[in-house]
Each structure stands twice: as structure tokens, then as C-alpha cells.
Amino acid sequence: MTAGSPPPAAPAATSPSxxxxxxxxxxxxxxxxxxxxxxxxHRLAEWTGHAPALEEDVALANISLDLxxxxxxxxxxxxxxxxxAFLREERAFHNIxxxxxxxxxxxxxxxxxxxxxxxxxxxxxxxxxxxxxPTPIRELAAKAVxxxxxxxxxxxxxxxxxGDGTDESRTRMRRGxxxxxRHTGELFVPIPGLPLDEPALRAQWLTALETVxxxxxxxxxxxxxxxxWTAGGGRQGVHTESFGFLLAEMQHLHRSHPGATW
Amino acid sequence: MTxxxxxxxxxxxxxxxxxxxxxxxxxxxxxxxxxxxxxxxxATLVRQIxxxxxxxxxxxxxxxxxxxxxxxxxxxxxxxxxxxxxxGHGLYLYSAAETLGVSRDELLDKLHAGRQRYSSIFNYxxxxxxxxxxxxxxxDGAAITNQVPLCRCSYGPYARAMVRICKEESFHxxxxxxxxxxxxxxxxxxxxxxxxxxxxxxxxxxxxFGPPDDRSAHSAQSMxxxxxxxxxxxxxxxxxxxxxxxxxxxxxxxxxxxLRWNEQRGHHDFGAIDWDEFSQVLKGNGPxxxxxxxxxxxxxxxxxxVREAASAHAVKRRARATEPPGPPPAVSSxxxxxxxxxxxxxx
Ligand SMILES: [Fe+2]
Ligand SMILES: [Fe+2]
Numbered sequence: 384m385t386a387g388s389p390p391p392a393a394p395a396a397t398s399p400s401x402x403x404x405x406x407x408x409x410x411x412x413x414x415x416x417x418x419x420x421x422x423x424x425h426r427l428a429e430w431t432g433h434a435p436a437l438e439e440d441v442a443l444a445n446i447s448l449d450l451x452x453x454x455x456x457x458x459x460x461x462x463x464x465x466x467x468a469f470l471r472e473e474r475a476f477h478n479i480x481x482x483x484x485x486x487x488x489x490x491x492x493x494x495x496x497x498x499x500x501x502x503x504x505x506x507x508x509x510x511x512x513x514x515x516x517p518t519p520i521r522e523l524a525a526k527a528v529x530x531x532x533x534x535x536x537x538x539x540x541x542x543x544x545x546g547d548g549t550d551e552s553r554t555r556m557r558r559g560x561x562x563x564x565r566h567t568g569e570l571f572v573p574i575p576g577l578p579l580d581e582p583a584l585r586a587q588w589l590t591a592l593e594t595v596x597x598x599x600x601x602x603x604x605x606x607x608x609x610x611x612w613t614a615g616g617g618r619q620g621v622h623t624e625s626f627g628f629l630l631a632e633m634q635h636l637h638r639s640h641p642g643a644t645w
Numbered sequence: 646m647t648x649x650x651x652x653x654x655x656x657x658x659x660x661x662x663x664x665x666x667x668x669x670x671x672x673x674x675x676x677x678x679x680x681x682x683x684x685x686x687x688a689t690l691v692r693q694i695x696x697x698x699x700x701x702x703x704x705x706x707x708x709x710x711x712x713x714x715x716x717x718x719x720x721x722x723x724x725x726x727x728x729x730x731x732x733g734h735g736l737y738l739y740s741a742a743e744t745l746g747v748s749r750d751e752l753l754d755k756l757h758a759g760r761q762r763y764s765s766i767f768n769y770x771x772x773x774x775x776x777x778x779x780x781x782x783x784x785d786g787a788a789i790t791n792q793v794p795l796c797r798c799s800y801g802p803y804a805r806a807m808v809r810i811c812k813e814e815s816f817h818x819x820x821x822x823x824x825x826x827x828x829x830x831x832x833x834x835x836x837x838x839x840x841x842x843x844x845x846x847x848x849x850x851x852x853x854f855g856p857p858d859d860r861s862a863h864s865a866q867s868m869x870x871x872x873x874x875x876x877x878x879x880x881x882x883x884x885x886x887x888x889x890x891x892x893x894x895x896x897x898x899x900x901x902x903x904l905r906w907n908e909q910r911g912h913h914d915f916g917a918i919d920w921d922e923f924s925q926v927l928k929g930n931g932p933x934x935x936x937x938x939x940x941x942x943x944x945x946x947x948x949x950x951v952r953e954a955a956s957a958h959a960v961k962r963r964a965r966a967t968e969p970p971g972p973p974p975a976v977s978s979x980x981x982x983x984x985x986x987x988x989x990x991x992x
Contacts, residue, residue: 435948548954
């Protein structure tokens with residue numbers, strides 16, 4: 384396919400040398416967490432050029448880049464990052480449905496960020512401190528905790544501003560946390576290969592959310608945190624309708640030139 | 646010129662102020678925000694910095710177009726970082742304009758109302774992935790050629806902003822070149838994509854240097870004030886001379902049959918630029934003028950409630966902070982463990 388000559392001199396990979404590949408449950412764990420990061424990164428990047436203020440174009444792109452970095456590291460533990468991102472079918476993606484939800488208005492995006500980044504910070508902290516988790520994932524977690532704290536802080540601050548801002552922003556923020564709530568049930572479904580106390584992590588998550596929402600003059604939604612039939616669906620490769628469109632856009636160019644080097 | 650006492654401390658005649666200003670400019674000293682400056686100098690800078698800032702943020706659009714379709718994760722990361730840099734350039738430049746007494750909101754309103762310009766190059770569409778490379782190589786390349794001399798601009802805050810910006814632009818230029826190189830050495834389809842993009846972007850990039858010297862409205866005065874250091878045609882020539890060998894190493898051709906080395910001049914001759922097209926695009930008849938400004942306005946209008954919420958919340962917080970000490974608030978916001986790298990808050 385390529386015209387004989389090797390790809391340009393620039394270094395391509397995330398890591399200097401080929402890392403040891405994970406297998407079995409450990410690989411599944413890396414894929415699940417990597418898919419979460421990849422898909423949320425993609426959604427956040429959709430804001431670039433459309434954000435409510437220039438500072439937010441910068442901030443959302445920043446978070447998107449951090450998550451993309453996490454995804455690339457996790458994919459590199461399993462296989463070729465581009466094959467994993469661009470050549471899997473919809474049912475082979477294991478991200479939770481929360482991260483694939485369309486951006487909606489800024490409040491929807493912030494609600495999604497709040498639920499996810501608080502959970503991710505708790506998860507990376509737990510993984511980093513658990514000797515039972517696969518070593519390369521622990522290393523990534525230890526590195527990612529710091530940037531995830533910034534993501535959480537960003538979501539937290541905006542939740543306060545929107546919840547305790549104007550009447551309109553409060554209405555929109557309340558709507559955002561309600562709409563996204565029904566996709567949060569998967570956040571603490573046990574992940575194979577990561578033996579963590581999920582109910583305890585979830586309790587931590589709820590406490591943190593109650594705290595920030597109270598300060599934002601809001602409360603946790605009361606309805607179910609999962610649909611009637613999709614509870615846990617994302618981890619099993621069952622996604623929502625918008626996900627197919629996301630993949631179509633993301634994968635189209637790569638798939639149009641099989642075997643090409645970019 | 647920072648040593649000159651502020652105007653209100655002594656009241657010399659305007660001619661004395663003007664003489665001091667001229668002397669400072671002649672001595673290559675920097676004019677700083679608190680220094681006296683002629684009104685026309687201030688107005689020229691505001692116009693130029695605003696146009697530059699607007700170009701950075703409108704310039705995000707044609708490339709951000711391709712973020713969600715980037716064909717590899719590595720390229721996607723590079724592209725997101727690039728577009729993010731451009732937003733950052735917008736921020737530096739609006740801040741530089743603020744030192745001259747105009748707010749970002751004011752300038753954005755003028756942009757949205759069509760009363761201030763941005764670089765016409767961004768009124769061309771990005772039709773294929775290779776356009777991302779062509780923009781990096783040619784458009785960022787032309788921007789660098791224009792902007793490196795601005796690092797020595799007589800107005801301090803603008804010159805300093807340009808130093809930071811130029812560093813990042815040269816990354817963008819190299820990344821664009823490298824993207825095209827990968828395509829050029831890739832499959833036949835990829836090579837064709839790269840050539841097509843260069844064919845479409847070459848002439849518009851030459852137009853980025855502005856009208857020829859004999860038709861340039863603002864050049865002479867700007868040169869005298871050392872805002873501008875080289876004429877449009879000089880910079881355009883420099884750019885052509887840089888690009889010709891680079892195109893050869895890319896294995897791509899430039900779409901100009903008249904392009905050839907002129908031994909006597911020590912420069913490349915090149916064909917006539919279609920200035921009618923340039924003025925049409927400037928007048929709003931480019932392929933994307935309306936689309937670009939619409940997207941800008943929409944983002945701004947859709948974000949109005951967010952910015953209002955942020956201000957309302959800031960007012961509430963300040964009010965709480967000045968209340969007499971009572972019971973501690975139920976919750977304080979978390980302490981960031983590392984500061985947001987890019988000042989991720991709005992006001
Ligand atoms: Fe820039
Ligand atoms: Fe740039």
C-alpha cells in the first residue's frame with residue numbers, strides 16, 4: 384500500500400519501546416478504561432471553536448487532550464492504538480454510555496463532566512493504590528490522578544457557577560444533571576481485572592456529588608440511574624443511537640484508505 | 646521608553662511629547678502602555694492587533710473541522726493541540742489590545758458586526774485531510790514570515806505576545822510539513838490528496854501578505870513607526886524563496902508555471918497573483934465568509950447565558966466574602982491540585 388518509502392522521520396509512538404502487552408481480563412480492563420477516555424475526549428473536542436468563551440475552548444481542548452493521552456497509553460497495552468480506535472465495530476467498544484452522550488448545551492456537557500471526572504478521579508486513585516491491579520494500569524493511574532483532579536475541579540467550578548448563577552443557568556444545569564443521571568449506573572459496574580470495592584467507590588462518588596450539588600443549590604436526581612434495558616450495556620458493547628454517528632465520523636477517513644500510514 | 650514620567654506629572658507641549666515618542670521609536674526602544682503615543686499610532690495598533698486576534702480565533706474553524714475525522718490518534722492529538730494553541734494566541738492578542746484601552750468584548754462585537762476584519766485566508770474551505778497539512782505548512786508558514794519581524798515591533802506588549810506566538814507557529818509549520826510528507830510518500834491516493842491541497846492553498850497563502858506595495862494603504866506610516874519592518878512584497882518574496890526548496894523535498898509541485906530561479910535577482914520569480922479574487926474574498930464573496938462569521942456569532946450567542954451565569958456567580962461570591970463572619974459555608978470549592986494550565990475560567 385505505501386509506496387515503498389518508510390514513514391517520515393518523526394517518532395510515532397506514545398512510548399519509546401514496545402510495552403509488554405496485557406492479556407485476558409487485564410487487557411479487557413485496559414480497553415474499557417481506554418474506550419471511556421477516547422470517546423469522552425472525542426465529544427469534548429467537538430466543542431473546539433464553539434465554546435461559550437475562548438477560555439473554555441482552551442480548557443475543553445485541554446481536557447480532551449489529557450483523555451486522549453490516557454486512551455493512547457491504555458490502548459498501547461493491548462495492541463495497535465489506531466486499529467483499536469478506527470477498525471473496531473460499534474459492538475466491540477466497551478465504553479460506558481455516559482461518555483458517548485451528545486454534548487447538548489454547555490450545562491449538559493458540564494453535568495457529564497461532573498459525573499465522569501469525579502468518578503474517574505476516585506477510580507484512578509483507587510487503582511494507583513491497589514497492588515491487585517495490573518502494574519501498567521496502576522502506573523497510568525498514578526500519572527493520571529493529577530490531571531483528572533484538574534478535570535474534576537473544572538467541572539466542579541462550573542457546576543457552582545451554573546447552579547448558583549442565574550435562573551436560566553440553574554434551570555439548564557438541573558436539566559443537565561437529570562438527563563445525564565440515567566447513564567451513570569454503569570460508572571461503578573465491576574471491571575474484570577480490576578478487583579476494587581466498587582460499592583465503596585460509589586459511596587465516595589455520591590458523597591462528593593452531594594457536596595458540590597448542595598453548594599450549587601442543586602440536589603442529586605432521584606430517578607433510576609440506568610435505562611430499563613441498557614443498564615451496564617456499554618461495557619457489553621451495547622450503545623446508544625448517537626454512538627454509531629460518532630464512530631462513522633471518527634472512522635470514515637481511516638477506513639477509506641486501508642493500510643495507509645498517516 | 647518606560648523611564649519617561651507619565652504625562653500628567655508635567656505638562657509639556659504636544660510637540661515635546663511627540664519628539665520624545667519619535668526619539669524612542671528611532672532608538673529602538675519599546676513603547677509601553679503608559680507611555681504617551683500619538684492617537685493614530687494607537688488606532689493603527691488596535692486595528693492591527695484586533696485583526697490579528699480575530700484571525701487566530703476564526704482560524705480555529707477550518708482546522709477544528711477535521712479534529713473529529715483525524716485518521717490516526719497521533720494526528721488527532723497534534724491537531725487538537727494546534728487548534729488549542731490558536732485559541733491561546735487569540736487570548737494573548739486580545740490582552741495586548743486591552744493594554745491600549747479596548748476590551749475583548751468590544752472587539753468581538755465589532756468582529757461579529759463585520760466592522761473588523763480577519764485574515765481572508767480563513768474564508769477558504771478545508772476540503773480534505775491534506776488541507777490540514779497545507780494550512781500548517783503554508784498558512785502558518787506565511788504567518789511566521791509576517792510575524793517574526795513583529796517580535797521587534799515598537800509596541801512592547803504586541804512584540805512580547807509575538808515572541809510567544811512565533812515559537813508555537815513554527816511548531817505548527819513543521820507539523821504541517823510533516824503531515825504532507827507522510828501523505829506525499831504514502832499511497833497514490835494520499836499523494837494526490839496532498840498535491841491537490843497544495844494546489845488550492847498556494848495562491849491564497851501568497852495573498853496573505855496583503856496587496857502589492859504600490860497599493861498598500863497603511864504600509865508607509867506603519868514602517869515609520871516600526872510596527873512594520875518589511876514591505877508586503879519583500880515578505881512575500883521571502884516566503885516564496887523559503888517554500889520552493891521545501892516543496893521539492895516534499896515531492897510536491899507548486900501550481901505556478903512561471904515559478905523559476907532568477908540568478909540576477911537572487912530570488913525566485915513567480916506568476917501574477919489574482920488580486921481580483923483577493924478583493925472579492927475581502928468583500929465577503931469568498932467561499933466561507935458567511936459560514937465563518939455565523940459560527941463565531943452562534944458560539945458567542947449560545948454562550949451568552951454561560952458568561953452571564955459566571956458573572957452572576959462571581960458577584961454572589963464576592964458578596965458572601967464581604968459578609969460579616971458567620972458559620973462557615975457548608976462547602977468550599979476544592980483546592981486544585983495543580984493550577985489549570987490555561988486559566989480555565991471565564992469572567
Ligand atoms: Fe496562531
Ligand atoms: Fe498556528
